[in-house]
Amino acid sequence: MKQAISALVLGLAAFTAHAGGLEALENFVKTAKSGRADFTQVVTAPAREGQTARSKTSSGTFEFSRPSRFRFEYRKPFQQTIVADGQTLWLHDVDLNQVTARRQDQVLGSTPAALIAAAPDLDSLRRDFSLEAAADRDGLQWVQATPKAREGQLNHVRIGFRGNELAVLEILDSFGQRSVMTFNQLQLNAPVAAGAFAFKPPQGADVVRQ
Numbered sequence: 001m002k003q004a005i006s007a008l009v010l011g012l013a014a015f016t017a018h019a020g021g022l023e024a025l026e027n028f029v030k031t032a033k034s035g036r037a038d039f040t041q042v043v044t045a046p047a048r049e050g051q052t053a054r055s056k057t058s059s060g061t062f063e064f065s066r067p068s069r070f071r072f073e074y075r076k077p078f079q080q081t082i083v084a085d086g087q088t089l090w091l092h093d094v095d096l097n098q099v100t101a102r103r104q105d106q107v108l109g110s111t112p113a114a115l116i117a118a119a120p121d122l123d124s125l126r127r128d129f130s131l132e133a134a135a136d137r138d139g140l141q142w143v144q145a146t147p148k149a150r151e152g153q154l155n156h157v158r159i160g161f162r163g164n165e166l167a168v169l170e171i172l173d174s175f176g177q178r179s180v181m182t183f184n185q186l187q188l189n190a191p192v193a194a195g196a197f198a199f200k201p202p203q204g205a206d207v208v209r210q
Contacts, residue, residue: 021133021141024161025115026122029066031164036063037186039072046176062183064117068104069197072113083199084108084118090199099201101209112157112171115145134158140167 040059047053058077064070074080079094084104091100108114119125128149134142140160147154153173160168165186171179201207 020136021143021159021161022131024141024164025131025143025159027164028116028161028166029119029122029125032066032166032188034063034065034190034192035186035188036061036190036192037166037183038062039181039183041179041181043177043179062117063192063196065192065194065197066117067120068108068118070113070117071196081199083197084113085197085199088199090201092199092201092205096206097202097204098206098208101201101207111154112169115157115159116166116169129157138168 038059039062040057042055042057044053044055058074060072060074060076062070062072068084068086070082070084072080072082074082081090081092081094083090083092087104089102089104089107092098108118111118114128115125122131125131125145129145129147132144132146134144136142138160140162142161143159144156145159146156153175155172155174157172158168158170159166160170165188166183168183169179169181171181173179
């Protein structure tokens, strides 16, 4: 009987801990209407036979204003800008002098950015993702989001929270490539200038509309 009670208590404790990740995500989506942070991103490709896996590190800044507007500014080692202005998703590769423009409503729904910056509420996320709590790890509470549309390249995303504060975004694609984005100096509900989400292709840039 004591073993059965212990198992029940431990099981309940585990459920409560796991549920914390979903609660943190819900609180974040509800309360974080805007914000900014620095980020570091490490992308690791799957190891080829006889070789070790190779990683690439980049860094930059992130700003958002919910719903549907955000900006990722990659600064090192290469400059790249990703802007969602509410209508169009812009990608500017400085080295290639190329801008790609896509209709935001067609491409944003099942992306990692929708999870942390664009979605207005948890119900809208559940339309595009299956959400489930994951085990606590590295002092963080985790949620796994798996896109319901399986034709894309995204396998799943894991979001790590420290309390109700966004800390880490882990992305695994269908090719086995893993991307880990760590956020630092996060400022929630800080004023963000509207101009941060305006984008105009630089003069002379090659613009590709999809």
